[in-house]
Amino acid sequence: MNTRRIRTTLVAGASALGMTVLSACGAAETNISASDGIVTIAIPSWVGAEANAAIAKHILEKELDIRTKIIQMDEPVAWDALSTGKVDAILEDWGGVPKKEKLYIEEKKTVVPGGDLGVVGHIGWFVPKYFADEHPDVTHWKNLNKYADELRTTESDGKGQILEGSPSYTTHDDAIIKNLGLNLKTVYAGSEAAQITQIRKYVKNKEPFLSYWWTPQWLNAEVEMVEVELPPYTEGCDADPEKVACAYPELPLQKFLNAGFAEKGGEAAEFIKNLHWSTEQQNEVAKWIASDGMSSERAAEKWVKENRDTWEKWLPKGD
Structure with missing residues (x-):
């Protein structure tokens, strides 16, 4: 694409x-x-x-x-x-x-x-600012495996969770996880509304989370999140959905x-x-x-x- x-x-x-x-x-x-x-x-x-x-x-x-x-x-x-x-x-x-x-x-x-x-518009992987402030290196993909245990949930099969929205989203996240060798699993909230509800719950309890997220989005004015640096996007790096190992473009x-x-x-x-x-x-x-x-x-x-x-x-x- x-x-x-x-x-x-x-x-x-x-x-x-x-x-x-x-x-x-x-x-x-x-x-x-x-x-x-x-x-x-x-x-x-x-x-x-x-x-x-x-x-x-x-x-x-x-x-x-x-x-x-x-x-x-x-x-x-x-x-x-x-x-x-x-x-x-x-x-x-x-x-x-x-x-x-x-x-x-x-x-x-x-x-x-x-x-x-x-x-x-821009899609990316984001963590809450309070988690990034405590662990600054979490904002680079090479360090995500280090935090897999903290990101694990009951639905992530022992791996770190990346929270997704609806299963009808078209994303590269599974390919990115596989091709970068990350100990993560995509878990779908079911809808944007459900994803926002879950994010708010994490924030209220000051719990760590990693989420597929995007701008523009009105919630960004309410919840401070920091983008995780993935390998930089280059023209054609997402041409083959199975081989994607790069960030999303703007x-x-x-x-x-x-x-x-x-x-x-x-x-x-x-x-x-x-x-x-x-x-x-x-x-x-x-x-x-x-x-x-x-x-x-x-x-x-x-x-x-x-x-x-x-x-x-x-x-x-x-x-």
Whole structure:
């Protein structure tokens, strides 16, 4: 997958995504698209993506009078739907399905790039700062075996645990563990929400832990974590999933549009192409949703009210 970050259904905020579908009109999940007068946006099950879509939906509906439907889909399914036109846009792509990207963008030409979202994503292995302060050398992969016993849990089969989120994540962690000869085992919490709950429990008890984690993520403002240095990422070091022994890359997150929608979607397509905000802005909205208990609609309304100078630039020219 080369320079792509791999997070197919890597859930970065699923605690807030108890929704399966957010719909402007309450319609069922059918082949509704811009051609029906409704813009359909696919989102994965993490809160950062929910924040993007909530903001887009609010502005499309309240400022441009364009009905908008949001559907939660795993990344591979979303790309298929994007190609067929069942979905008009993906607002946050982490490069988890490079083969589908090549097929639909380069070969079939049914999907087109929609530009940078403005948010830079990064996956890594992290330990809590209090553990790193006590054992500074734990922040280098060569020393992780030294701390395997302290990281062991009842689920890690006598090895040190690396806490994962959902089994549907696409990660290189098992390959990295094997190829670097680490005495670790991946243990899945089941979802991002469950992973966050477990991390908070460890932090409350000041227990050591090692976790697959990422930025942007609103929890990083609450829990101080330090990244473990893995062998540096180089172009192509993750090309063969079985041979990966390097760190994850940093990845500017991308938007993608159905080709027909990009061409004929008018103001809606232009707005989505223009949508561009910062990691800090996404984290703010994501925290309101996932941590503060705000609905995505209310969070979007609040952010839009407070940040007119930002989103007015996204509106189609002439509006």
